Amino acid sequence: MTTDQLTVFLVGDGARGDELESLVASWAAQGLIGSSLWVRPGGITASEYGPPAVEADLIDDEGVTTTDLFRAVGRHRLATLRVVVGHLAVPGEKADRELVEVGRLVAQQIRGVLPRASDGKRGGTRLVRANVVIPASGVVDLDPEMLIAEWDVNAVISSEDRPDLDRASVFVRDGSNFLGHAASALCAVGGVLDGVPGGALDLVQSDSTTHDGDSVVVRFSVRAVVGEDVARRMTSRAMETVEDEPVGAGAFSTWGRGAADPARLVQRALDHVEQGSTWREAERVSIDRPRRRQETPWRTFKEAARFNLRTVGTVAKWTVGIGKQKIERAATRGLVGEDSDTIVRFGPSSPSSLRAHAEQWLRTQSAEIEQIEAEREAESIAVPSPRTWADLREFCFSLNDGGSLPEGFDEPTYAGQRELLGADDLAPAPFLAVHGEDGRVVRPEPAEIRAEGERRQARATALRAKARELHAQEAAARVEPEPLVEPVETEPEPPVEPVEPVEPVETKPVETEPEPPVEPVEPEPETKPEPPVEPVETETETDPESPVEPVETKPVETPTEPVDTPAQLADRAAEEAERDLKSFRDTTESARGSLLYRLSSKIEERRRGHEQRHEAAKQALAPEPPPHETLVRAQRRLISTWRIAPLLWLVFSLVAWAVVYLMDESLWTAVWWTVGLLVGAVVVLIVANHAYYKAIRRYQWEVVEARDRRVRAAENYVHSGREARRLALVYRLLVDWTELIGHVLHGGFGTVPSVEPHIPESAVDALPAATAVAQQVSVDDELPTSLIVTCIQTIYRRGWNTENYLRAYELFKERNAVEEPGGYPAVDIDVSESHASVRRRLVEFWRSGYPSTQLAEEAAGHVREVVEADEIRLPARRVTRVGIYGDGEVLAEPEFYRATIGDATAFVNDMFTPLGQQNRKHYVRRSIVWIPRVAGTEWADGLETERASGSVALRADVSARVAARELTAFSPRNSPAPEPEAAEAPEEDSPVAVEDGQAWV
Known part of the structure; x- marks a missing residue:
């Protein structure tokens, strides 16, 4: 149903009204007429309080649907609403007076609910009320009260049915052509003929000479062509031509051309995209490396000296501690027994507490680190900015349709023309026909393609290995x-x-x-x-x-x-698997080279790398102190030195004393030897103490480094985990957006199916002679290449991808009641993983094919508008009239339509009483023609012409105002002939008629 005008028809009850509705429904199914509402008196239920309930039949190309009249009227914003009452009058039957009252009631109720424009302002809905009397040939004695004086127009349809303007009328007979004649007249008055912009009587207005009982006599002539829509076929051919071009519609533009080096341009685009914050690595927390202390030599010497002095007592404790442990074990066995729950201790344990202290310190530090780690883990991952997806899709669209490029990306040009990338260079085709082993469709995204390729590779490898094994077995058997x-x-x-x-x-x-x-x-x-x-x-x-x-x-x-x-069977199976693997790789080759696939692949690789680093960092989180075997060995060397050095000093001192005594040296010599040996022993012990001191300092540094490794491992663990989750989210969103962008690039315009309607013989037989229908003879004529190129440039305007996406999104919001939060489109903000998310529903919406089909239909409509505006001239179709009035002659479409434009002939005399004929009311006063553009109007001199946008031409011949007594239909049966009256003065705009060789005005 159109959204700017609507017509409500009221016809009587009974079998004749039912047949009339059925006939109109058959015409609507063939596309000859548009939508309309039909009301019958039996469908009106009066109410004691309030308005009546009115049931109406909505007739359109989908069939007949019963609905409430006022609900159907209020469904659309209307510029014009027509109420047409149709009186079907046949000989021998009285007219239905109730229909007049029903018409007044319905019109009054509709008038009360329509919006009206304020004074001096445009707007509102115009109500046109037309009362139409359709008599068959020979009808008389109709009640003049059938004419509704206060309505806009009362019309009596001339009871003549001419196959052509210059051919004789075949009369209008009940049971033959009456219903077709009535249906054609009502559709013309109601403005529902395909392509006719208004009602045929919308322009008929009352004047100062009009009386209450006056009406006009109208004769209609209709010509329609049923066949292929050339504009539609041209649109379909243009879209097919674009699909065959690697770069798409840009190949037919005057401003663009295919990229000379697509791979280089794709790499440039990829580098530009990766500069965005969403695609870069997230920033890490800065961790300072542990730094060594810087001290003066004197301070270092004092610290080492103090350590050496303390070491003397410590070593003594260690030395005594070994014996003490033996004494403790002996005391335990003797006093309480080794198996008891008591251990005898005389003092502190051995000095392995250094490692225990280090372990305790690392555990404390690790607890603090874990607290910080837990707080950072609890933080939500960064959600991509809504502009991320808007910028990405607009960038991809612009690289294909020549739209505006983002700042920082220089426009690629070659020989002064903008370089364009094809759809395959930007995004994989979303309908890639690849099925996995389980039968499901493999999405053209890196994870699925890689997994499917690995499965097929493993299968081919296994089959080839089996074949080699069988060959080896057969060779061994021979x-x-x-x-x-x-x-x-x-x-x-x-x-x-x-x-x-x-x-x-x-x-x-x-x-x-x-x-x-x-x-x-x-x-x-x-x-x-x-x-x-x-x-x-x-x-x-x-x-x-x-x-x-x-x-x-x-x-x-x-x-x-x-x-x-x-073995031979195994060879064939392996070869089949290898061919299947090669076919899979060939099929996905174009997808793997596209911009969005490469971007997705990089994101997926980084995600997997972070997951691996996350698992590796997890192993380094345990707060284990560094190994202290080196420290233990240094301790043992120190203890051994302290045990051996005094003993050696004593032995060498005794030897020195003995030598001195035997050699009869002085006592001072022995003393000097003893002191010298003591000094040497002390030096050895100091060196041993200092070696242990350095070992401890090294161990302390290793503990500090262990803490640093723990901190860095924790940071790597947290960062890699969060980054892996962030990239996983980005990857999933990118996969959906890749499919959406792929739908727009590869299938923004769906197919435009060629429509070749064929009106059945039953519908043709029901048509009156005045409604001529021609069928297209052939649709094999090839459209000129220049016309196809012009159509491509009309459809694919610069930036067409963005326009298609935005239009499809509007359709999606209309069908899914999407609420926009404001600021950004809901689909750009959505990061949900559920199937009810806006993004997922938009993906399913594109998969359904509805947006592509709708966009294609709108493109075809746009081409038709351009054709109607004479910006594109289509080749004329070859047609021939069908039905019993067809002569088999094949005509060009303009010639067929031009038959509706000719000199006006007078109405049949049977319609007028002698008084009406004497007053010259049987001559046509006004002729209005609605004719399609293809017929042209340059030769329609003397006629009012209006443009019809479809394939139907309508001519309406209208008489001057006629009183009821001047029409035969309202004359009493067997009434005497009236006396001749003086001829009225001719009107200025009356046409010249020739009768009996004389000219009359």
Whole structure:
């Protein structure tokens, strides 16, 4: 139903009204008329309080639907609403006076609810009320009260039915052409004929000479062409031509061309996209490296000296502690027993507490780190900015349709023209026909394609390995000596020679089985390529003279069709799997090179890398102190030095004293030796203490580094985990947006199916003679290339991808009641993973094909508008009239329409009383023609012409105002002929008519 005008028809009840509605419904199904509402008196239910309930039948190209009249009227914003009452008058039946009251009631109720414009302002809905009387030929004695004086127009349809303007009327008879005649007249008055912009009587207005009982006589002539819509076929051909071009519609533009190096331009675009914050690596928390202390030599010396002094007492405790442990174990055994719950201790434990302290310190530090880690883990991951997806899709669209490019990306040009990328260079086709082993469709996204490729590769590898194994088994079987295999390979000719020596067998009894003659027969199966069954038959032969006969029959029984071995079958299976793998790779090759696929692949690779680093960092989170074996060895060396050095000093001192005594040296010599040896021992102990001191300092630094590794491992763990989750979200969103962008690029305009309506013979037979329908003869004519290019430039305006996406999104919001939060489109903000999310529903909306189909239909409508505006001239169709009034002549479409434009002939005399004829009311006062553009109007002189946008031409011949007494239909039956009256003065705009050789005005 149109949204700017609507017509409500009121016809009487009964079988004739039912047949009329059925006929109109059949015309609507063929596209000859538009939508309309039909009301019957029986469908009106009066109410004691309030307005009546009015039931109406909505007739359109989908059939008949019963609805409430006022609900249907209020469904659209209307510029014009028509109420048309149709009186069907046939001989022998009284007119339905109730229909007049019903018409007044419905019109009054509708008038009360329509919006009205304020004074001096435009707007509101115009109500046009038309009361139409449709008499059959010979109808008289109608009640003049059928004419509704206060309505806009009362019309009486002339009871004539002419196949053409210059052909005789065939009368209008009930049961023959009356219903078709009535339906055609009502549709013309109601403005529902296809392409006719208004009602035929909308322009008929009352004037100062109009009386209450006046009406006009109207005659309609309709011509329609049923056939292919050339504008639609041209649109479809233009879209098919664009699909065949790698770069798309840009190849037909005057401002753009395909990129000279698409791979280079794709890489440039990818580098530009990756500069966005969403695609870059998230920033890490800065962690300072542990730094070594910087101290003066004197301070370092003092610290080392203090450590050495403390070490003296510590070593003494360690030395005593070893013996103390033995004493403690002995005391425990003697006092309470080793198996008791008590341990005897005399003092502090051994100094391995250094590692315990380090472990405790690391555990404390780790607890603090875990607290910080938990707080950071609890933080939500960064959600991509809504502008991310808007910028991405607009960038991809612009690279294909020549739209505005983002700041920072220089416009690619070649030879002064904008370089464009094809749809395959930007996004994979969303309808990639690849199925996995489980039968589901593989989406053209990196994770699924990689997984499917790995499955097919593994299958091909396994089958090839199995084939090699079977070949190896068969080769090994051929090497092994088999008694039955070797004979099969020998030639069949040699058996003839060994037959002669067998003659001694005649003297040998055949019945004895162990006789040696059986052995010579064995060469026969060796020379025979057949199984050993036939040689057995020759062995059983008792006739010694027939050894040659088996040789003659052996070649006949040789099989000619080789049987495939398991290895050969395995080879074929492996080859089939390898071909399938190659086909899969070839099919996905174009997808893998596109901009969005490469971007998705990089995001997926980074996500997997972060997951691996996340797992690796998890292993380094345990707060284990560094190994202290080096420290333990240093401690042992220190203890050993402290044990051995005093003993050696004592031994060497005694030796020195002995030597001094034996050599009779002075006492001071012995003292000096003793002191010197003591100094040497002390130096050794100091060196040992300092070595242990350095070992401790190294261990302390290792503990600090262990803490640093723990901190960095925690940071890597948190960062990699959060980044993996963020990239996983970005990847899932990007996969959906890749499909959406792919739908727009690859299938923004769906197919425009060619419509070739064919009106059935039953519908043609129901048409009146004045409604001529022509059928297109042939649709095989090729459209000129220049016309296709012009159509492409009309449809694919610069920036068409963005326009298609925005229009489809509007359709999506209308069908799904999407609420916009404001600021950004809801689909750009949505990051939900549920199937009820706006993004997922938009993906399903594009998958349904509805937006592509709707966009294609709108494109076809736009082309038709351009055609109607004479910006594109279509080639004329070749048509021929169908039905009983057709002569089989093939005409160009303009010639067929031009038959509605000609000199006006007078109405039939039977419609007018002698008074009406004497007043010259049977002449046409005004002719209005609505004609399609293809027919042209330059030769329609003297006629009011209006443009029809469809394939229907309408002509309305209207008389001057006629009183009821001037019409035969309202004359009493058998009334006497009225006396002639003086002729009225002719009106200024009356046409000139020729009658009996004289000119009348």
